[in-house]
Amino acid sequence: MAPIVQSSQPWVEKYRPKQVKDVAYQDEVVRVLTNTLETGSCPHMLFYGPPGTGKTTTALAIAHQLFGPELYKSRVLELNASDDRGINVVRTKIKDFAAVAVGTNPKKGGYPCPPYKIIVLDEADSMTEDAQNALRRTMETYSKVTRFFFICNYISRIIEPLASRCAKFRFKPLSEEIMSSRILYICNEEGLHLDAEGLSTLSSISQGDLRRAITYLQSSARLFGSHISSKDLISVSGVVPENVVEAILKACKSGNFDLANKEVNNFIAEGYPASQLLTQLFDAIVEEKGTSDKQKARICKKLGEADKCLVDGADEYLQLLDVISNTTKAFCDMPEGLSYEG
Structure with a gap:
């Protein structure tokens, strides 16, 4: 076996872009922020989109490029969802930081150093509505000396008065091509060998x-x-192996509830996450040949209901039983309201 690769830090941090222009695939965002670096004028900003697409990286990169290492600590306040960000924090910590005026520094070391501070609120969609409401006035009152960067996954969870005060930037999920080029660059830097199949698998499981x-x-x-092989990546990712998904589907198609129940028991015993199975079942059902659209619609409706229940903390075993019993009914064209008797 090849020697284990040694590294002193997580590669996520090691290869995090340090400048806005290095952020991959988010062309519109990069174009606007590059203009901000040239002029020094910056609106309040709202970055939203799926995880792992460069939102936090971009916000921190622009802050570093505006102020440089010397002024960064005094001019930028970073708050994450892990910090307490209820209404009291907004009224004290955020307001106190926002209220302090800053001098108009001449350019230090080639950095623009504009006359305002930046407050970065990561995972802003987890802030309470009261806390978000309390921010409205703070944003207006101190807009001359403070800019806010909101970062979130779901823009719908940001109250409209805050969203309307910001320039909004949507971060798109990275395409397979962009992702592959970045992964191959890291493999090259770290001396790894990843074949084409492994690269394709990595792109699909990371979504x-x-x-x-x-x-x-x-x-x-x-x-x-x-x-590194495709099999190695699947084993570390927690993705359910294809043969397990196929076995569950086969059991459902057989119309034998006992067999399907046995597969669910095996699945739970192996410790795979139920939510991951629902995602993969959905993909498998959509691709299923020989199944009518009506059957697919019935199954997918049940998958959606089960996923919601799992998010709300329902029991995984019971939800999977519900899914496979309804999937079996759909495959056998049994009416939805009919009780199953195997």
Whole structure:
């Protein structure tokens, strides 16, 4: 076996872009922010989109490029969802930081150093509505000396008065091509060998999340050495193996509830996540040949209901039983309201 790759820091941090122009695939955002660097004028900003697409990286890069290493600590306040960000924090910590005026520094070391501070609120969609409402007045009152960068996954969870005060930037999931080029660059830097099948697998299991892809790659390198296969990546990612998904589908098609129940028991015993299975079942059902659109619609409706229940904390075993019993009914064209008797 090849020697284990040694690294002193997570590759996610090691290969994080340090400048706005290095952020991959988000062309509109990069274009606007490059203009901000040239002029020094910056609106309040709202970055939203799926995880691992460069939102936090972009916000921190623009802050570093505006102020440089010397002024960064005094001019930029970073708050994450892990910090307490209820209404009291908005009224004290954020308001106190926002209220302090800053001098008009001449350009230091070639950095623009505009006359305002920046407050970065990561995962802003987890802030309470009261806290978001309290921010409205703070944003207006101190807009001359403070800019806010909101970062979130779901823009619908940001109250409209805050969203309307910001320039909005949507971060798109990364395409397979962009992701592959970045992964191959890291493989080259770290001396790894990843074949075409492994690269394709990594793109599909990470679903446009570059951070997740890099983490899977580093985990595989730690466990399996410098030659990484598709199978290695699947084993570290927690993705349910294809043969397990196929066995569950086959059991449902057979119309034998006992067989389907046995597969669910095996699945739970192996410790796979139920939500991951629902995602993969959905993909398998959509691709299923010989199944009518009506049957697919019935199954997908049930998958959606089960997914919602799992998010709300329902029991995985019971939800999977519900899914496979309804999937079996759909495959056998049994009426939805009919009780199943195997």
